[in-house]
Amino acid sequence: MASVTLEHIKKEYDNHVVAVHDFNLRIRDKEFIVFVGPSGCGKSTTLRMVAGLEDISGGTLKIGDRVVNDVEPKDRDIAMVFQNYALYPHITVYENMAFSLRIRKMNNEEIHKRVCQAAEILGITEYLGRKPKQLSGGQRQRVAIGRAIVREPQVFLMDEPLSNLDAKLRNQMRAEIILLRKRIDTTFIYVTHDQTEAMTLGDRIVVMKDGYIQQVGTPQQVFDTPKNLFVAGFIGSPQMNFIKAKLQENNGKYTVDVLGIHVPLDQEPCDILKAKKIYSQDIIMGVRPEHTAVSFEKGPNTIRSKIQVVEMMGSELHMHLTTDSGDNIILRLPTIDLTRDQRASLKSGNELYFTFPSKVIHIFDPKSELSLLYNENEDDQ
Amino acid sequence: MTTKKTSIPEVDIEIDQEKGVIREVKTEKYLRSKKNHEKHVNRSIYTILVIMSIIWLAPFVFLVLQSFRSYLTESGGMVDYVIPHHFSLDNYRYLFQDGMFFRWYGNTLIIALVCAVIQTCMVLSVSYALSRMRFRGRKLFMNVVLVLGMFPGFLTMIALYFLLKQLGLTQEGAIPGLILIYCASSGMGYYISKGFFDTIPKSLDESARIDGASRALVFWKIIMPMSKPIVIYTIMMAFMAPWGDYVFASYVALGRAESYNVAVGLYRWVNTNDYQGYFTRFCAGGVLVAIPITLLFMFLQKYYVEGVTGGAVKG
Numbered sequence: 001m002a003s004v005t006l007e008h009i010k011k012e013y014d015n016h017v018v019a020v021h022d023f024n025l026r027i028r029d030k031e032f033i034v035f036v037g038p039s040g041c042g043k044s045t046t047l048r049m050v051a052g053l054e055d056i057s058g059g060t061l062k063i064g065d066r067v068v069n070d071v072e073p074k075d076r077d078i079a080m081v082f083q084n085y086a087l088y089p090h091i092t093v094y095e096n097m098a099f100s101l102r103i104r105k106m107n108n109e110e111i112h113k114r115v116c117q118a119a120e121i122l123g124i125t126e127y128l129g130r131k132p133k134q135l136s137g138g139q140r141q142r143v144a145i146g147r148a149i150v151r152e153p154q155v156f157l158m159d160e161p162l163s164n165l166d167a168k169l170r171n172q173m174r175a176e177i178i179l180l181r182k183r184i185d186t187t188f189i190y191v192t193h194d195q196t197e198a199m200t201l202g203d204r205i206v207v208m209k210d211g212y213i214q215q216v217g218t219p220q221q222v223f224d225t226p227k228n229l230f231v232a233g234f235i236g237s238p239q240m241n242f243i244k245a246k247l248q249e250n251n252g253k254y255t256v257d258v259l260g261i262h263v264p265l266d267q268e269p270c271d272i273l274k275a276k277k278i279y280s281q282d283i284i285m286g287v288r289p290e291h292t293a294v295s296f297e298k299g300p301n302t303i304r305s306k307i308q309v310v311e312m313m314g315s316e317l318h319m320h321l322t323t324d325s326g327d328n329i330i331l332r333l334p335t336i337d338l339t340r341d342q343r344a345s346l347k348s349g350n351e352l353y354f355t356f357p358s359k360v361i362h363i364f365d366p367k368s369e370l371s372l373l374y375n376e377n378e379d380d381q
Numbered sequence: 382m383t384t385k386k387t388s389i390p391e392v393d394i395e396i397d398q399e400k401g402v403i404r405e406v407k408t409e410k411y412l413r414s415k416k417n418h419e420k421h422v423n424r425s426i427y428t429i430l431v432i433m434s435i436i437w438l439a440p441f442v443f444l445v446l447q448s449f450r451s452y453l454t455e456s457g458g459m460v461d462y463v464i465p466h467h468f469s470l471d472n473y474r475y476l477f478q479d480g481m482f483f484r485w486y487g488n489t490l491i492i493a494l495v496c497a498v499i500q501t502c503m504v505l506s507v508s509y510a511l512s513r514m515r516f517r518g519r520k521l522f523m524n525v526v527l528v529l530g531m532f533p534g535f536l537t538m539i540a541l542y543f544l545l546k547q548l549g550l551t552q553e554g555a556i557p558g559l560i561l562i563y564c565a566s567s568g569m570g571y572y573i574s575k576g577f578f579d580t581i582p583k584s585l586d587e588s589a590r591i592d593g594a595s596r597a598l599v600f601w602k603i604i605m606p607m608s609k610p611i612v613i614y615t616i617m618m619a620f621m622a623p624w625g626d627y628v629f630a631s632y633v634a635l636g637r638a639e640s641y642n643v644a645v646g647l648y649r650w651v652n653t654n655d656y657q658g659y660f661t662r663f664c665a666g667g668v669l670v671a672i673p674i675t676l677l678f679m680f681l682q683k684y685y686v687e688g689v690t691g692g693a694v695k696g
Contacts, residue, residue, distance in 0.1 A: 053587050074593040086588035090606040099602075100592035147592070 002064035002154040002187060003029045004050060010058035011045050011211075019045045021211045023059070025381055032181055032188040034202035036195060037234070042211040043191045044159055050189060051080050051157050063155060079148035080157040083164060085140045087132040087147075093119075094128040097147045118149040121183060122176075138169045145177075149184060158190045162197065174200060195235050199223070207231050216381045229369040232286050232362055238318055238330045240362070245285040247278070247363065247372075256361060258285050259303045259323055263356050269363070269373050278372055286362035289318070289332040295353045296342060302353035305329065310346055321352060329354075441671075448472055448665035458657030472665035482666060484639060485646035488556055489670075492642065493624040495560050500567040500619035505612065508571035509600055512578035513586060526569050534566075535628065542632055555633045555640035562633070563623045570618070577611040578604065613684040617677060624674065643670055 009023040020042040027033050035043035048054040050061065052073035061069050068076050079100075087096050094115055101111045119125045122142040132140055141161060148156060161177075162170045174197060181188060181201075192198055198205050199219040207214040207222060207230075215227040226232035232240045245258035254265040254273055265273075295302055305321035308328075319331040331354060335343065346352070363372045397404055443463060450456070450465035452472060476482045511523065541562060545551050550558030581604060589599045605612065623630075627644040634640035641649065647666045650659040678685065 051587075051591060053590070073587075073591045074595070078591065080588065080591045082584045082588060084582060084584055086582065086584040088585065088589070088603055088607075099589070099594075103593040103598065147588075151592075 003027055003031075003062075004155055004187060004189065005062040006046070006050075006059065007062075008059035009046065009049060009056060009061060011042070011049060011054060012057040019211055020049070023213060025206060025213070025216065027187060027189065030185050030187055032190065032201060032203045033206060034190045034192060034198040034204070035206045035208060036192055036198035037208035037214075039193060040210075041208040043193075043206075043208050046208075047157055047159055047189060047191045050155070051078055052076050076155075077153055078155045078157055079151045079153035080159065081141075081144045081148050081161045083160040085132070085144040085164070087140055087143055089132050091131070092128065093124065093130055093132065093135070093143050093146075096132065096143055097128075097150050100147070100151050114150045114152075115146075118146040121149065121180070122146050137165050138173060141165065141173060142176075145180065149180075152184075153186070155187045155189065156184075158188065160192055161190075162192070163194070177201060195237065199235070205235075207234060209234075213381070225371065225374055226286075226362065227371055227374045229284065229286070229364050229371075232364070232371070236288055238289050238332070240286045240288050241329050242364075243285050243287070243327055243329070244366075245283050247273075247281050247283045249273075249279040256283070256285055256356075256363070258356070259325055259327065261301045261303055261355065263301075263358050263361060265361065266358050269361075272373050272375065273363075276372065282366055283372065284364040284366050284369075285356075286364060287356050288360065289330045291357065291360035292329075292331050292354050293357055294331060294333055295355070296345065298353055299355070302355045305352055305354065307346065307348050307350050307352055309348060317346060319346065319352065321354075444664050444667055447661050448668045450661050452658065452661050456657075457662065458660045472662045473669075475662055476665055476669065481638065481646065482643075485641050485643040486669070488640065489624060489642040489644075492556055492559050492563070493620045496563045496567075496623045497616050497620040499560070499564045500570075501612065501615045503564065503568045504570055504574055504615050504619070505605075505608075506600075507568040508575035509578055509604060511571060512575045513583070526571075530569055538629070538632065541629075545633060551633050552635065552637040552640060555630075555637065558633050559623065559626075559630055559642070562629055563626075567619065574608075574611045574615055577608060581607060610684040613681050617681060617685060620677070621674060624670075 004027040006023050006025045006027075009020060010018070011020040012018045023042075023046055025033075035046060037043050045054060049056050050063075052068070052071065056069050060067055063076060063078070087093075088099065091099070097115045097118060098111045101114060115128070116125070119128055122145060124139060124142050124146060127135060127139060127143070132143065135143065141164075144161070158177075162173050165173060178201060190197075190201060192201075199222075202219055204216060204218055205222050206216050209230050215222055215231045217225075222231060222235050226235060226240075229242070233242070243258055245256050248255045248257055248262075252270065252274060254270045256263045256265065298304065303323055305323045307319060308322055309320040311318035311320070314335075316335055317333045319333055321329045321331060323329060333346075338346075364370065365372055446464055449468045449470070449472070450460075451467065451469035452475070454469065454471075455466060511519065542551065545554075545558045545561070548554075548558075550561065585603055585607075586599050589603050590596075594602065623642075625644065626642070627648065630642040631645045631648070634642070634645060638646070638649070643666065647663050647670075650666075651663045
């Protein structure tokens with residue numbers, strides 16, 4: 001168990017492509033941290049630098065108090081789970097798990113004890129005598145995790161460990177990783193492109209794009225107060241709606257003019273805006289699909305729209321709407337509150353009214369794409 | 382429905398409005414014509430293959446048949462018939478009684494075995510390094526080797542002979558000399574095994590390195606056991622080249638019968654002795670030379686094919 005500190009870490013390839021720019025992060029002891037971002041954002045590269053599989057072009061990497069920039073992977077006391085499992089195909093599951101211990105010249109008794117223990121935690125005891133080829137995807141993934149567990153490493157690295165599994169198995173393994181984490185309390189660095197995995201697993205999330213950290217925070221922070229347009233759009237599914245709007249200030253009271261209606265802001269965002277000395281200006285307003293109020297009849301402050309597509313998700317409907325101004329909006333509508341008639345009227349081509357509750361509005365500057373409501377003090381790197 | 386009078390069978394489609402799909406309908410006529418077509422194609426292919434295999438096999442059959450013609454009761458030289466009047470093992474008996482043949486056979490075996498070991502180690506380590514490691518000049522090195530490989534080895538023959546002569550590795554020292562020649566450039570044949578190593582996921586190496594293995598350990602414990610086909614292929618190639626070599630062996634050992642390999646020795650028989658008398662014994666020697674290679678191929682054929690098509694088969 002150890003903290004991991006990345007100070008001004010940079011990765012530049014021989015062809016001068018910079019994959020990671022000035023990466024600063026302090027990962028606390030026993031923390032579960034998730035790097036998330038679209039492909040090519042540098043998350044895997046950063047992880048591989050921590051593992052020692054990629055050279056670090058600049059900056060300092062510390063595991064615990066030890067600078068490990070030039071330390072061989074085998075001497076960093078880390079374990080890693082790969083996306084494609086990377087099991088050794090020619091030896092049995094037992095030997096796969098024992099491999100690292102045998103290299104360390106551990107005695108057979110201890111090896112047996114550790115392998116059996118890990119196998120039991122992961123429920124793979126009965127497969128110990130099999131070769132990796134004879135296992136299913138989920139079982140292979142467990143073996144890969146088991147191989148890492150037996151080492152009892154200081155830091156546990158996982159590079160998209162669930163992306164090769166089908167959806168159902170992925171959910172199951174995700175839950176298992178949460179349980180596993182409770183049992184083997186150590187530092188985890190987990191890389192994924194799936195925001196659901198990031199939200200459910202991480203103590204803190206590092207959202208990355210184009211080699212830059214976009215935001216670091218707890219899942220709740222990242223979801224509630226995204227720092228910029230990218231984070232707002234990346235976290236949450238379906239993605240947040242963005243609409244061009246105007247911010248109006250009047251005697252310390254702020255309203256947002258959007259799609260022909262006026263949405264007054266609550267006291268808290270007003271205070272933040274006032275403190276930042278932001279007055280009337282053009283903005284991009286962000287609203288999550290679940291944060292809208294739908295009505296079936298025209299009201300005083302409602303926006304009229306036409307239903308384009310209705311996606312039935314079971315417990316909720318995803319409605320793709322087009323407003324009169326031509327903006328496309330996605331709404332989430334729980335089915336449980338709807339009457340039979342209401343549900344019948346939710347058909348493509350019909351009209352639907354909605355409005356934005358003031359509490360859950362995000363405001364972004366169109367030029368800098370930064371959130372105007374984001375408080376810099378919340379940075380948690 | 383349209384009918385086209387070409388050899389391409391007609392295909393009709395049917396639109397299923399209910400399910401909203403377009404389906405291909407294969408008419409009976411189409412199916413019948415397809416079957417006939419296949420029959421004709423197969424017939425001509427097989428005819429060509431049979432003719433080719435006859436041409437291919439004829440020399441071997443001829444060689445084997447000649448080796449059973451006795452040089453004592455019939456003729457040891459060329460005759461105007463193929464099948465011997467009496468089958469006899471006289472030629473083989475002669476080979477087993479004649480000391481020289483076994484000497485040559487042994488020479489060849491020693492050279493081939495030693496080369497197989499050294500070359501395999503060299504080829505595999507060069508290919509692994511080129512497949513896995515990135516170092517300055519790697520691309521240049523591979524290109525230079527590619528270009529050098531296009532020059533026939535015989536170009537170096539005379540220079541090599543004088544080099545070996547200075548080192549005392551001709552005539553009496555022909556066996557170590559030949560081993561040196563065969564092994565010297567063996568690393569250049571890295572292409573196929575590099576291709577094979579390239580198909581083994583790099584994450585296996587990385588995983589093993591994180592598990593605590595050094596590069597050498599990764600190579601021996603992880604990569605080698607997974608690369609059986611390519612190891613066997615490399616061994617076979619390394620064994621066969623010196624086993625069947627004539628050109629280099631003939632001039633390095635020139636003039637000293639004890640140092641000949643079997644190809645040179647047999648050729649000397651028919652060339653300098655008397656080919657009308659030694660021809661059938663030459664054939665018998667040829668059969669004995671072919672036996673180990675044939676056995677090797679029969680048992681390792683599976684690996685050989687996997688090795689050659691290494692790119693397509695994952696280890």
